[in-house]
Amino acid sequence: MEIxxxxxxxxxxxxxxxxxxxxxxxVNTLDSHELLRGAELLGPSQPATMDGEELERYVHExxxxxxxxxxxxxxxxxxxFPLAFGLACCAMEQFxxxxxRLDIARFGYEAFRASPRQADLIILAGRxxxxxxxxxRRLYDQMLEPKxxxxxxxxxxxxxxxxxxxxxxxxxxxxxxVHVPGCPPRPEGLMHGILKLRAMVQDDPDAGWxxxxxxRGTEEIVPGA
Amino acid sequence: xxxATGLELLAKELRDENTVGxxxxxxxxxxxxxxxxxxxPEANRAVLAYLRGRGYASLMSVHGVDYYPHEPxxxxxxxxxxxxxxxxxxxxxxxxxxxxxxxxxxPDGPDGPGWPTANHxxxxxxxxxxxxxxxxxxxxxxxxxxxxxxxPQRRDFPVGGEPVxxxxxxxxxxxxxx
Numbered sequence: 001m002e003i004x005x006x007x008x009x010x011x012x013x014x015x016x017x018x019x020x021x022x023x024x025x026x027v028n029t030l031d032s033h034e035l036l037r038g039a040e041l042l043g044p045s046q047p048a049t050m051d052g053e054e055l056e057r058y059v060h061e062x063x064x065x066x067x068x069x070x071x072x073x074x075x076x077x078x079x080x081f082p083l084a085f086g087l088a089c090c091a092m093e094q095f096x097x098x099x100x101r102l103d104i105a106r107f108g109y110e111a112f113r114a115s116p117r118q119a120d121l122i123i124l125a126g127r128x129x130x131x132x133x134x135x136x137r138r139l140y141d142q143m144l145e146p147k148x149x150x151x152x153x154x155x156x157x158x159x160x161x162x163x164x165x166x167x168x169x170x171x172x173x174x175x176x177x178v179h180v181p182g183c184p185p186r187p188e189g190l191m192h193g194i195l196k197l198r199a200m201v202q203d204d205p206d207a208g209w210x211x212x213x214x215x216r217g218t219e220e221i222v223p224g225a
Numbered sequence: 226x227x228x229a230t231g232l233e234l235l236a237k238e239l240r241d242e243n244t245v246g247x248x249x250x251x252x253x254x255x256x257x258x259x260x261x262x263x264x265x266p267e268a269n270r271a272v273l274a275y276l277r278g279r280g281y282a283s284l285m286s287v288h289g290v291d292y293y294p295h296e297p298x299x300x301x302x303x304x305x306x307x308x309x310x311x312x313x314x315x316x317x318x319x320x321x322x323x324x325x326x327x328x329x330x331x332p333d334g335p336d337g338p339g340w341p342t343a344n345h346x347x348x349x350x351x352x353x354x355x356x357x358x359x360x361x362x363x364x365x366x367x368x369x370x371x372x373x374x375x376x377p378q379r380r381d382f383p384v385g386g387e388p389v390x391x392x393x394x395x396x397x398x399x400x401x402x403x
Contacts, residue, residue: 131370164384165377166369 070202076120076146077201080194083119083139084112088126090153090184097187097194109194116142121197123190124176127155130168140174141220148201150193151176154183227314229255235279235314236262244336245271261315269318270328273303274337281305281314284330287346289354293380297321299354303330320356322379329358353378 086094097104104110113119116139128136140149151170154160157179159167170176177200180193227235232253239262240247249268254261264272273284283306290300303316320327329347332339347358348367355376358364366373375382 130373131368165382 073202077198079108079111080121080148080197081111081113081119082109082121082123083116083143084114085122085139086125087128087132088155090125090156093184093187094123094125094152094190097190099187102187102191104191104194107195107198116140117144119143120147121150121194122147123150123152124156124170125152125184127153127160127162127167128170129166133168133173136170137173138220144219148177148197149174150178150180150190150197152180152182152190152193153185154181157181227260227312229260232260232262232314235260238279239272239275242275245275259315260313261317264316264318266318266320266327269301269303269316270330270334270336272316273305273330273340276305276314276316277337280307280310281312283308284340284342285313287330287343287350289350289356289378291354291378291380292319299325299356299379301327301350301356322355325354325356327356327358329361329364331358332360332362334360352376355379 086092096102098110098112109121116122120143122136122140122143124136140147149170151157155162155167156170157176159169160183178193178197180189182189185193232255236250236253239245239250245268249265249272251263251265254263262272284303285306286302286304288302288304290302292298292300297319299322300317300319305314305316306312307314318327329343330340331343331347344362345367347356347361348363348365350356351358351361351364352366352368353376365371369377
């Protein structure tokens with residue numbers, strides 16, 4: 001099967017850079033009809049002679065068109081691999097989110113990875129001391145793109161009740177996609193945050209956020225690896 | 226706990242002891258059923274060594290205090306426990322912030338064996354209060370990062386804290402990697 005990738009409205013190689021004629025999309029649709037007919041995908045019960053309204057309805061019921069970006073984002077957002085990483089008391093709520101009552105496996109996020117290189121979501125569950133911050137940053141850098149970060153709880157976002165020499169808010173040393181407020185947030189709160197992140201990944205991958213903070217290309221490159 | 230009389234007797238015993246010296250004990254304090262001996266900073270090892278022979282053989286805790294604004298500001302407390310008599314006594318000593326030097330009780334010395342448990346606790350007092358323990362085998366910061374400046378548990382250390390970036394003030398603050 002052939003997948004064609006086209007950017008609507010900004011031109012493709014076919015049109016020499018100009019915008020795509022909307023009528024061409026119609027032609028593409030008809031082409032896909034031909035493809036179905038020619039490949040005899042309709043099955044033995046459906047003679048290849050199907051035509052007109054009947055074929056139109058048949059295709060409408062069975063073919064879903066989308067963009068590759070959307071398909072990929074849909075896949076990514078429904079299978080986050082969180083890093084198995086807890087910092088303080090919020091981690092208890094994080095575990096509970098994986099427990100039977102909330103069960104984030106329902107959404108496909110149950111695969112907590114022990115290695116940052118296999119994870120694409122880091123949940124900072126707890127307060128971050130200034131001695132821990134470089135270590136967390138290193139973990140974040142070891143994760144591969146695309147990657148996301150959730151700051152869970154008041155301490156991690158704004159140091160909460162600990163406004164003193166020992167702690168640092170997580171925005172200071174790494175980009176955070178979603179802040180979950182609470183002290184600690186209930187597991188439902190964390191779940192809400194993850195689902196917000198899912199919506200972000202699906203509909204509006206970054207909302208321009210990463211560009212604003214220069215949060216691109218932060219992978220740690222291991223020499224010779 | 227020695228009662229108030231027992232504490233005075235213990236202090237007299239220490240003053241009469243040759244290794245400690247009559248000048249070493251600055252005073253006694255019996256407050257809320259806790260017996261405290263205040264000693265000169267240079268006598269801390271000798272006093273602890275004598276009390277160990279007296280039965281107070283366990284050093285339960287070493288910790289620092291900042292008595293700001295009273296001088297000398299920095300205090301180091303040694304909590305001793307007699308396991309067989311179930312008896313506790315506290316030895317405190319005070320040093321100034323100008324010359325916060327004190328003999329470490331960790332290593333063995335001519336005045337007797339050391340207290341290995343004091344190793345990490347003296348490091349913590351050094352980290353948080355800046356008391357420098359002479360003779361300590363490995364005097365480094367233990368809780369704060371190695372390159373941290375200042376001793377954060379001192380009373381004149383600024384409360385500080387990092388300014389928090391919210392959406393409304395993110396442009397006035399330091400960003401992540403901008």
